[in-house]
Amino acid sequence: MFVGTHNHGQGHETAFAQLVSERTGLDLDNIEVVFGDTRRVQRGLGTFGSRSAVVCGPAITLACERVIDKARNLAAHMLEAATSDIELKDGHFTVAGTDHRVAFSAVAKNAYSAGGFGEDGREPGLDETAFHDPQGFTFPFGAHIAEVEIDPATGVTQLISYTAVDDLGVEINPMIVEGQIHGGVVQGVGQALMERLCHDDTGQLVTGSFMDYTMPRAAALPLITSERIATRAQSNPLGAKGAGEAGTFAAPAAAGNAVMDALASAGVTHFDMPATPLRVWQALQAR
Amino acid sequence: MYAFSFHQPETLEEAKRLFGESDDPRYLSGGHTLLPSMKLRLATPSDLIELNAIESLKGISIEGDNVVVGAGTRHGDVAQSADVLAAIPALADLAGMIGDFQVRNRGTLGGSIANADPAADYPAAIVGLNATVKTDRREIAADDYFTDLFETALEEDEIVTAVSFPTPVRAAYMKFPNPASRYAIVGVFVAETAGGIRVAVTGAGASVFRVVEMEAALTVNFAPEAVADILIPDDDLNSDIHAANDYRAHLVTVMAKRAVEKALG
Numbered sequence: 001m002f003v004g005t006h007n008h009g010q011g012h013e014t015a016f017a018q019l020v021s022e023r024t025g026l027d028l029d030n031i032e033v034v035f036g037d038t039r040r041v042q043r044g045l046g047t048f049g050s051r052s053a054v055v056c057g058p059a060i061t062l063a064c065e066r067v068i069d070k071a072r073n074l075a076a077h078m079l080e081a082a083t084s085d086i087e088l089k090d091g092h093f094t095v096a097g098t099d100h101r102v103a104f105s106a107v108a109k110n111a112y113s114a115g116g117f118g119e120d121g122r123e124p125g126l127d128e129t130a131f132h133d134p135q136g137f138t139f140p141f142g143a144h145i146a147e148v149e150i151d152p153a154t155g156v157t158q159l160i161s162y163t164a165v166d167d168l169g170v171e172i173n174p175m176i177v178e179g180q181i182h183g184g185v186v187q188g189v190g191q192a193l194m195e196r197l198c199h200d201d202t203g204q205l206v207t208g209s210f211m212d213y214t215m216p217r218a219a220a221l222p223l224i225t226s227e228r229i230a231t232r233a234q235s236n237p238l239g240a241k242g243a244g245e246a247g248t249f250a251a252p253a254a255a256g257n258a259v260m261d262a263l264a265s266a267g268v269t270h271f272d273m274p275a276t277p278l279r280v281w282q283a284l285q286a287r
Numbered sequence: 288m289y290a291f292s293f294h295q296p297e298t299l300e301e302a303k304r305l306f307g308e309s310d311d312p313r314y315l316s317g318g319h320t321l322l323p324s325m326k327l328r329l330a331t332p333s334d335l336i337e338l339n340a341i342e343s344l345k346g347i348s349i350e351g352d353n354v355v356v357g358a359g360t361r362h363g364d365v366a367q368s369a370d371v372l373a374a375i376p377a378l379a380d381l382a383g384m385i386g387d388f389q390v391r392n393r394g395t396l397g398g399s400i401a402n403a404d405p406a407a408d409y410p411a412a413i414v415g416l417n418a419t420v421k422t423d424r425r426e427i428a429a430d431d432y433f434t435d436l437f438e439t440a441l442e443e444d445e446i447v448t449a450v451s452f453p454t455p456v457r458a459a460y461m462k463f464p465n466p467a468s469r470y471a472i473v474g475v476f477v478a479e480t481a482g483g484i485r486v487a488v489t490g491a492g493a494s495v496f497r498v499v500e501m502e503a504a505l506t507v508n509f510a511p512e513a514v515a516d517i518l519i520p521d522d523d524l525n526s527d528i529h530a531a532n533d534y535r536a537h538l539v540t541v542m543a544k545r546a547v548e549k550a551l552g
Contacts, residue, residue: 154538194466198528206528207528277463278529278534282534
């Protein structure tokens with residue numbers, strides 16, 4: 001499967017292969033997902049805007065249906081039955097109501113073998129290409145709650161707990177979706193509490209390495225609780241919604257509001273991210 | 288990184304001879320400061336003389352009331368040493384706070400104090416415990432060893448061989464780490480030693496320093512509240528994006544107070 005989206009850690013190799021496996025009955029191990037190689041992939045735009053599952057997913061399932069149709073036609077020839085009598089189940093094409101069947105892999109082999117595809121004008125090969133143009137957007141939504149504790153003596157903010165409840169539509173792989181929520185929350189918390197680009201008076205970047213630019217690390221975070229409800233998206237056949245950015249949207253607001261709420265109890269009326277120890281301490285001094 | 292000659296002597300004499308024969312030599316121990324500097328081409332020695340093969344620089348021993356730590360001993364080994372944990376748990380605690388696992392598995396006591404980074408942790412223990420720095424030619428008292436930013440009393444080719452830490456009545460180290468690098472923004476070592484109370488501060492200034500006002504107050508009353516209202520002047524303290532100098536001065540008080548609490552158990 002050649003896809004025009006790009007995977008850089010979101011698990012497309014797994015989730016996209018699942019879409020194919022669920023429809024063809026082929027083992028996940030036999031499905032190779034190819035992306036990001038311009039010698040092999042015809043065209044692509046990459047990955048952005050929480051769109052891979054929503055935009056590429058339906059293209060994958062459409063291409064799958066076309067390949068299956070082609071294979072069913074060839075299987076009918078191999079099984080000497082009518083195409084309308086052929087069922088695809090567990091990776092095999094079967095003549096309905098009989099034990100006559102042929103494996104998908106055997107059909108694939110015949111599709112590329114001289115004479116294997118028959119002599120009645122059938123097109124050889126099992127390649128199909130599909131595009132998907134989304135008709136409208138998806139609208140994931142949710143509520144995130146952050147709890148922080150601030151040490152007024154040092155200005156250190158500790159995230160104590162974080163709970164995210166999101167509606168991300170139909171999920172292809174819930175474990176991967178949960179991982180994306182965690183990753184997004186961590187990025188958002190980093191923005192709210194730690195990360196900051198600083199330049200000196202001459203414009204020189206002084207946070208040019210991770211010795212100075214504070215990235216969120218595991219030790220700075222509590223276990224993140226992620227719960228989901230699923231309402232089908234109406235704008236794509238999978239019912240999926242964008243998930244990749246759900247955490248990054250909510251976490252800065254949730255963590256930032258938690259910090260402001262804590263500081264308000266000490267008389268601070270305004271505070272801008274990030275809540276680094278120095279900035280929190282200065283805000284407490286200035287009240 | 289530019290090309291350099293690499294030497295691995297097995298004796299101090301050989302190390303010094305190589306040093307004397309080279310154009311622009313540097314001794315190499317754990318390499319956690321020198322090698323990154325060379326990669327950035329900030330340091331361009333002609334010769335690296337690695338000291339890790341010199342057995343006499345390694346190991347931890349108890350000599351009377353002193354814990355003697357060889358200069359080539361890794362931070363991780365100090366942190367986990369049964370001898371150090373029994374005699375001076377605060378020292379093991381401090382060593383366990385240095386950098387991360389990778390740094391603690393390579394970095395050495397001698398390398399750290401020869402480099403004398405203003406944000407290093409060990410200087411606080413050495414001055415706080417009134418330790419003695421042993422070199423290939425003499426012994427240097429803690430108060431005389433660290434002289435300025437990245438400056439020590441060491442001569443050009445002098446090699447730290449060990450540090451002798453007197454066992455205190457009680458001691459503790461509290462560190463406020465840089466949130467990104469984990470170096471000490473402020474680290475305060477408080478100790479009740481045979482020679483009196485000592486309070487040593489690292490990270491805040493150009494070099495480790497003592498706070499005599501806190502020492503005097505703790506001599507009268509070894510309790511957190513004794514130092515709670517003592518604020519050191521911030522004129523000469525470090526100031527950067529993570530900690531302005533007034534914040535560092537404030538943190539010295541907070542960390543000193545918490546170190547006393549920790550020392551009292």
